[in-house]
Amino acid sequence: MTTPSLAIISLILPPLLLLLTMAVHPCFGFPSPPPPPSSRIRSRLAGRGSGFGPSSSRGGTDDDRDPGKKSVGGGGKRRRTRSETSVGFLGELSEREGWRGGSKSSSSSSSSSSPSLVLDRFGFPPPTEEEVFPPLSNDVVRVPVDGREYDRAYVVSAISRHLGVNLDAFDDSGRSVHVEGGGEEDDGRTTTARWSLRMIHVDPPIFLVEDFLTASECESLSSFVDDDDDDDKRVRRIPSPTFSSSSSSSVAVSRRTSTTWFCRYDAVPALLAKARRLLGVDLNRMEEPQVVRYRPGEEFTWHYDEVPRSGLSNGGQRLATLLVYLNDLGKDRGGGTAFRDLLGMEFEDGDGEGRPRRGRLVVTPRKGTALLFFPAYQDGTPDERTLHRGEAALDDKTIAQIWIHEGSYRAGTPEGNRQSCAMDGVEYEARRLGFS
Known part of the structure; x- marks a missing residue:
């Protein structure tokens, strides 16, 4: 060769x-x-330490849980930490799979006009709702109300492991000891209003406080909701984040399609004074008050209110959610606050007088009524039973909300917003209302 x-x-x-x-x-x-x-999908979720694995229900790794703390009555309470919220994780997932803010990125295209299923890089769809939020096991304790009238001892027992309610603000019938004017006019006369405390679920404890805000207070807070006034120094408008995937399958998402106005503390002294009275906590434990507006069809899908581990340095865990409905929505108009894993009492004739029946716990918005529940136990352990959503409505829905933390919370918006700036106004409202 x-x-x-x-x-x-x-x-x-x-x-x-x-x-x-x-x-x-x-x-x-x-x-x-x-x-x-x-x-x-299950192995990926379970291995992230994010609390979404089916083996933990949603409770972090085995090392994060305290097996000695099961629940009120023996089940459901687990010690854990979470590195991500459901929204954060799903936002990361949506971004990785080629979605940005609810719309598909330009790098992806569809050859068909019909909705196409979004697949990940392995060719599989994102996790389903049940995989992200696994159903609670049957041994997790959940105790619905039994139909009894207000029972102070019963309420004391129900709130023993949570932040609870300042029961000194109520008499033995569940009516507030203070009386305020400003109710609806009746034959030209202004009526007086008293709060009415009603427990609608026992374990976890959930309450309604009827007549918490007067009609004029609701209207005052609703006035912050103005798309055309971004110069209002009392509030800062922020579109609520939206994370979505495919609309052609039952893809698990935590999606919030609403607009939020973060309020300066000194702009809402009556709301803060009443929140302090109801819960018996200092202002420095309260997050920025928010007013949230949902347009018809907007919603906040299944989510928890707990703070992710990365945010616990600012005030610790959220112990209470106080949400006040600022307008009425009829029972068939949607917009309710639904708790996936809890049962409520309904009435066949819709007026509270008929025969009761059980169904998923859903609170229908009623102007001035406050909804109070507890995303975590008093020791900061998240309560996995409080998964909830804001249902889409056929009409506008407006709410005010405040979250209460374990310790002192530093506000982030608007700039310079401080609880101390509201103290004079809150004390004035407390004296006017007879709280002090």
Whole structure:
């Protein structure tokens, strides 16, 4: 064989051998097909330490849980920490799969006008709702109300492991000891109003406070909701974040399609004075008051109110959610606050007088009524039973809300917003209302 032929062979042979090696060697061969969707998704969620694995219900890793703390009555309470909220995790997932703020990125295209299923890089859909929010096991304690009238001792027992309610503000019938004017006009006369405390779920404890805000107070807070006035220094308008995936399948998302106005503390002294009276906590434990507006069709899908581990340095965990409805919505108009895993008492004729029946606990918005529940136990352990959503409504829905923390909370918006700035106004309202 001539020298030029040998030279040519020496140039061609090494690449051929390399290609042959890559084809048969396990490190270079074709990748194995991914596991089935359900097992792959579950293993990915369970392995993130985010509390979404089905084995933990939603409670972090085994090392994060305290097996000695089950629940009120023996089940459901688990010690855990979470590195991500459901919204944060799903936002990351949506971004990774080619979605930005609820619309598909330009890098993806659809060849059909009909909605297409969004797949991840393995060719599988994102996790379903049940995989992100696994159903609670049957041994998790949940105690609905039994239909009895207000019972102070019963309420004391129900709130023993949570932040609870300042029962000194109420008499033995559940009516507030203070009386204020400003009720609806009746035959030209202004009526007086008293709060009415009603427990609508026992464990976890959930309450309604009827007539918590007067009609004029509701209207005052609703006046903050103005798309055309971004110069109002009392509030800062922020579109609520939206994370979504495919609309063609039951993809699990935590999606909030509303607009939020963060209020300066000194702009809402009556709301703060009443929140302090109801819960018996200092102002420095309260987050920025918010007014949230939902347009028809807007919603906040299943979520928890707890703070992720990364945010616990600012005030610790959220112990209470105080939400006040600023307008009425009829029972068939949507917009209710629903708790997925809890049962409520309904009435067949819709007026509270008929035969009661059980169904998912859903609170229908009623102007001036406050909804109070507790995202975490008093020791800061999140309560997995409080998964809830704001249902889409056929009409506008407006709410005010405040979250209460374990310790002192530093407000972030609007700039310079401080609880101390509201103290004079809150004390004035407390004296006017007879709180002090």
